Every structure is written in structure tokens, then in C-alpha cells.
Amino acid sequence: VDNPYQHRDLNAEPIILPLGKVVCVGRNYLDHIQELNNAVPEQALLFMKPSTALCYLSSPVFIPKNHGACHNELEIAVLLDRSLKNASLEQAKNAIWGYGLALDLTLRDVQGELKSQGHPWERAKSFDASCPISPFVAHSQILNDQPLQFALQVNDELRQQGSSENMIRDIASLIVEISHSFTLLPGDIVLTGTPKGVGALQVDDKLTVSLAGHFSLETSVI
Numbered sequence: 001v002d003n004p005y006q007h008r009d010l011n012a013e014p015i016i017l018p019l020g021k022v023v024c025v026g027r028n029y030l031d032h033i034q035e036l037n038n039a040v041p042e043q044a045l046l047f048m049k050p051s052t053a054l055c056y057l058s059s060p061v062f063i064p065k066n067h068g069a070c071h072n073e074l075e076i077a078v079l080l081d082r083s084l085k086n087a088s089l090e091q092a093k094n095a096i097w098g099y100g101l102a103l104d105l106t107l108r109d110v111q112g113e114l115k116s117q118g119h120p121w122e123r124a125k126s127f128d129a130s131c132p133i134s135p136f137v138a139h140s141q142i143l144n145d146q147p148l149q150f151a152l153q154v155n156d157e158l159r160q161q162g163s164s165e166n167m168i169r170d171i172a173s174l175i176v177e178i179s180h181s182f183t184l185l186p187g188d189i190v191l192t193g194t195p196k197g198v199g200a201l202q203v204d205d206k207l208t209v210s211l212a213g214h215f216s217l218e219t220s221v222i
């Protein structure tokens with residue numbers, strides 16, 4: 001089955017890059033580490049979602065039935081357009097096509113069970129459509145070193161608010177570190193961690209996702 005998702009820019013034009021893997025970073029904001037009583041990791045905590053996890057954030061967001069709580073984790077998503085292996089900081093910066101927002105949907109009860117058994121997290125994090133993703137803003141449209149500020153409202157109440165300034169590891173450093181473990185390819189996406197405010201999504205919730213100065217989009221949960 002082909003995934004109908006394609007990377008898109010703010011004008012809804014397709015970005016001509018393949019669909020690849022999504023490399024995700026856990027525990028990259030101190031406020032979120034504290035809300036889940038986790039420790040600051042010495043190395044970046046990495047996991048992946050397959051390309052079958054990708055879907056449009058503007059469509060309804062599907063949450064799986066009968067698997068316990070499905071939590072929102074709104075994150076800055078970075079789309080890459082070059083291959084990177086053991087990259088330098090400069091190479092990492094030059095490989096960024098642009099930035100968007102993604103929900104790293106997480107089956108929190110399933111994850112808790114897996115964590116307690118010391119098992120990998122894929123069943124909780126990598127299911128089909130577990131990575132709804134926005135259009136991407138081209139790197140050239142972001143002024144030099146301007147922080148990316150983002151927010152999630154659920155039923156008109158602010159649930160998450162973050163800024164790239166508050167990351168423990170910044171975007172380029174994360175890409176460098178990832179490229180020392182996995183070759184990154186054009187079309188791959190890096191999710192950069194979630195700030196505090198994770199919580200269970202409910203059917204019929206109305207979501208508003210915004211990247212300050214660039215876009216705001218609405219969707220619902222089914």
C-alpha cells in the first residue's frame with residue numbers, strides 16, 4: 001500500500017524528496033523531562049518512526065482504539081535534503097531543507113509497560129499515522145538564528161508551548177550526533193523533542209497547531 005503522504009511546502013506544493021525515516025529525539029526539553037520524572041540523558045535519546053508513520057497534520061488525526069492513552073507531543077520537525085554520515089556542524093546546517101511541526105503521537109500506557117520491561121518503544125511510538133506532520137517552511141524563509149516558537153491548543157486551551165531556544169541540544173548538534181549513528185538521507189526527518197504539556201487526546205478534540213510567524217492550522221481527533 002502506497003502512503004499518500006508527500007512532503008509539502010507552505011503553498012501546498014509537493015517538495016520533491018523521497019519519504020524516508022523519521023529519527024526522533026527524546027528528552028530534549030528540561031520542562032518535559034521534569035513532568036515525566038526522567039533524567040537528562042548523557043547522549044541524545046534516539047528512536048525512529050518508519051515512513052508509514054507519516055500523514056498530514058491537517059487531516060483528522062487518528063488515534064488508535066483500545067490501546068490506552070494516546071498523548072500529544074508537538075515537536076519541531078526538520079526536513080533534510082542531503083545525505084549525512086559523520087557530519088560536521090556546517091554540513092548538518094547545509095542539509096536542512098526547512099522546518100515544520102509534527103505530533104509524535106505516543107501510546108503512553110503501552111510505552112510505560114514497554115519501559116518497565118526494558119523493551120524498545122516502537123509499539124508505542126511507530127504505529128501507522130503516528131507522525132502527523134505540517135507543511136515545511138523553507139530554511140531560506142527563517143531569518144538567521146531566529147528561534148522557532150510553536151504552540152498546541154486543544155479545544156482553544158493552550159496545552160504546549162515551546163521554543164527552539166529551550167532545547168537541551170540544538171537542532172544542528174542533534175543532526176550531527178544522529179549522523180554519527182545512522183546515515184541520514186534526503187527526505188529523512190528529524191523530530192527534535194517535545195516541551196511539557198503532554199496529555200491524552202480525546203475523540204472530537206479540536207487541535208490548533210502554530211509556528212509563530214509562519215502558519216497556524218486546525219485539525220480534529222477521530
Ligand code: ZN
Pocket residue numbers: 024025026073075104193194
Ligand atoms: Zn517526542
